[in-house]
Amino acid sequence: MSSILVGVKRVIDYSVRVRVKADGSGVVTDGVKMSINPFDEIALEEALRIKERGLANEVIAVGIGPADAQQQLRSALAMGADRAVLVQVDGAAVAPLTAARAFLSLVQKHQPLLVIMGKQAIDDDNGQTGQMLAALWDRPQATFASKLELDGARARVTREVDTGLESMEIDLPAVITTDLRLNEPRYIKLPDIMKAKKKPLDITTLAELGVASETQSLRAVKFAAPAVRSRGIMVKTVAELLGALKQRGVL
Amino acid sequence: MIQVLIVGEHASGRLNQSTAKCVSCALTLGECAIDIVVLGAQCAAVAAEAAALQGVRRVLTLERPENAEPLAAIYAPQIAALAKGYTHVLGPSTTYGKDLMPRIAALLGVGQISDVMAAESAYRFLRPVYAGNALVTVEAAGGVIVVATVRTASFQPAAGGGQAAIEPAAVAVNLPGHTRFLSRTQAAAGRPDLQTAARVVSGGRAVASAENFKLLYGLADALGAAVGASRAAVDAGYVPNELQVGQTGKIIAPELYVALGISGAIQHLTGIKDARTIVAVNKDSEAPIFEVADIGLVGDLFQVVPELERLLRAERV
Numbered sequence: 207m208s209s210i211l212v213g214v215k216r217v218i219d220y221s222v223r224v225r226v227k228a229d230g231s232g233v234v235t236d237g238v239k240m241s242i243n244p245f246d247e248i249a250l251e252e253a254l255r256i257k258e259r260g261l262a263n264e265v266i267a268v269g270i271g272p273a274d275a276q277q278q279l280r281s282a283l284a285m286g287a288d289r290a291v292l293v294q295v296d297g298a299a300v301a302p303l304t305a306a307r308a309f310l311s312l313v314q315k316h317q318p319l320l321v322i323m324g325k326q327a328i329d330d331d332n333g334q335t336g337q338m339l340a341a342l343w344d345r346p347q348a349t350f351a352s353k354l355e356l357d358g359a360r361a362r363v364t365r366e367v368d369t370g371l372e373s374m375e376i377d378l379p380a381v382i383t384t385d386l387r388l389n390e391p392r393y394i395k396l397p398d399i400m401k402a403k404k405k406p407l408d409i410t411t412l413a414e415l416g417v418a419s420e421t422q423s424l425r426a427v428k429f430a431a432p433a434v435r436s437r438g439i440m441v442k443t444v445a446e447l448l449g450a451l452k453q454r455g456v457l
Numbered sequence: 458m459i460q461v462l463i464v465g466e467h468a469s470g471r472l473n474q475s476t477a478k479c480v481s482c483a484l485t486l487g488e489c490a491i492d493i494v495v496l497g498a499q500c501a502a503v504a505a506e507a508a509a510l511q512g513v514r515r516v517l518t519l520e521r522p523e524n525a526e527p528l529a530a531i532y533a534p535q536i537a538a539l540a541k542g543y544t545h546v547l548g549p550s551t552t553y554g555k556d557l558m559p560r561i562a563a564l565l566g567v568g569q570i571s572d573v574m575a576a577e578s579a580y581r582f583l584r585p586v587y588a589g590n591a592l593v594t595v596e597a598a599g600g601v602i603v604v605a606t607v608r609t610a611s612f613q614p615a616a617g618g619g620q621a622a623i624e625p626a627a628v629a630v631n632l633p634g635h636t637r638f639l640s641r642t643q644a645a646a647g648r649p650d651l652q653t654a655a656r657v658v659s660g661g662r663a664v665a666s667a668e669n670f671k672l673l674y675g676l677a678d679a680l681g682a683a684v685g686a687s688r689a690a691v692d693a694g695y696v697p698n699e700l701q702v703g704q705t706g707k708i709i710a711p712e713l714y715v716a717l718g719i720s721g722a723i724q725h726l727t728g729i730k731d732a733r734t735i736v737a738v739n740k741d742s743e744a745p746i747f748e749v750a751d752i753g754l755v756g757d758l759f760q761v762v763p764e765l766e767r768l769l770r771a772e773r774v
Binding site: 441 | 468528529530533551552553555556557558559560561562563564566567568569570571572581585586587588589590591592593594595596597598601633635636637638639640641642643652688691692697698699704705707712713723724730733734735736747748749750751752753754755756761764765768769772
């Protein structure tokens with residue numbers, strides 16, 4: 207029996223219309239609703255189901271980010287994680303390679319059966335951390351998972367790829383990244399929020415984990431709003447639609 | 458001198474067009490030498506296709522039985538070994554590249570720039586974040602290998618007619634046995650590929666059933682179009698996952714995109730914002746899709762679609 211580490215990233219809620227700051231230094235986060243990255247919520251749900259089937263004995267939620275990320279870890283504990291670890295990083299965004307190195311350090315400490323995290327975070331949309339961890343750990347990766355079946359020391363994973371579905375078998379331990387249709391995360395019940403307050407949430411730092419921050423190679427220079435498509439014309443009938451398409455030279 | 462290694466993508470013995478788009482991206486880096494590596498059990502045919510792309514210097518092949526399927530854990534160490542000596546390693550931002558490239562970057566000990574939309578120079582790139590609601594300019598330090606994935610919707614495929622040399626490459630790396638390919642669903646034949654189609658007909662939740670999607674296939678056939686869908690339609694099981702268009706599905710840039718019963722969530726619009734013409738049909742005149750549509754029609758798709766198909770077939774356009 208062993209543990210499952212789950213990545214839980216604090217991101218701007220998916221429903222927020224993100225705006226770029228006037229000075230181009232980033233996006234507006236003041237007063238904006240923050241949530242668990244939706245793909246990470248799916249990762250946590252999968253870990254909880256594995257534990258509920260008796261195939262793991264502990265689910266550890268791992269956050270890497272500012273002190274405020276404790277809120278999302280408390281939500282993860284309320285969903286059912288047994289404990290949480292925040293690798294507190296103040297200021298700049300954490301590069302995926304740095305996050306992968308932090309996970310590797312925690313992996314060496316906890317020797318988990320699985321590390322599960324979202325296939326991407328909906329803020330930076332990088333989609334790198336899971337694969338980078340698998341590389342540094344020298345273990346299998348199964349990205350974009352839509353089905354996960356554990357069988358002793360192996361797992362069978364169905365992945366959502368451009369051509370459809372792909373199925374692979376991997377030895378454990380391994381890294382799984384989740385796609386949308388792996389499961390539907392549970393809702394948090396009020397009593398669980400109270401219980402979550404008593405669960406352990408440890409705070410550590412990159413330095414304590416012996417991780418060097420990957421800051422030298424890539425730097426975000428400026429943010430800008432994308433060009434917006436302008437509203438076109440409205441037509442009233444299918445014949446008019448066809449006429450408009452011909453006029454634009456599309457047909 | 459900029460030296461670019463492009464990680465080629467292929468399936469069923471054909472080079473994926475995403476590779477030609479990576480070549481186009483590489484050509485915007487400034488004066489550079491471009492090599493493509495293709496991995497497989499046998500890859501003579503795809504190597505020949507890659508060698509015909511204009512602007513390519515060499516095509517390197519890594520042929521061994523273990524390379525029969527594109528497993529990141531198997532491919533990454535070989536490509537990382539080959540990458541030494543290059544200034545840039547580019548791969549497509551398809552599920553193949555998204556799976557593989559970060560593993561290569563980590564083995565090389567460098568970060569990755571995901572979804573490059575444009576290169577301002579060999580070390581300055583534009584990429585989307587927040588589902589395309591912001592664009593960030595990323596600068597890479599010189600003296601470190603730049604690993605990046607290329608947003609295929611942002612580049613046209615490189616032209617053919619080139620004659621690059623094809624050379625077998627050899628790398629001495631031990632490959633892990635911990636990852637095994639089992640199976641893959643076969644893509645539906647006889648219909649244009651969603652990723653590269655010039656025309657796409659796409660349906661949302663309002664299509665309401667898998668059965669009703671046949672209406673869309675009829676219209677798609679009349680237009681010579683591929684079929685796509687919103688996340689809601691895929692989640693509801695009306696169509697398979699590979700048809701999903703949007704932030705977490707396929708990002709496409711067709712000449713014509715016809716959105717039927719799709720409300721237009723931000724995450725969906727991310728996938729179509731590079732389309733040349735967007736047509737929206739929706740019963741709800743307030744649907745956000747109309748904000749970005751070039752031609753909008755407020756109406757019931759179950760009436761509009763058959764009528765449109767009938768008119769198109771009558772005109773044979």
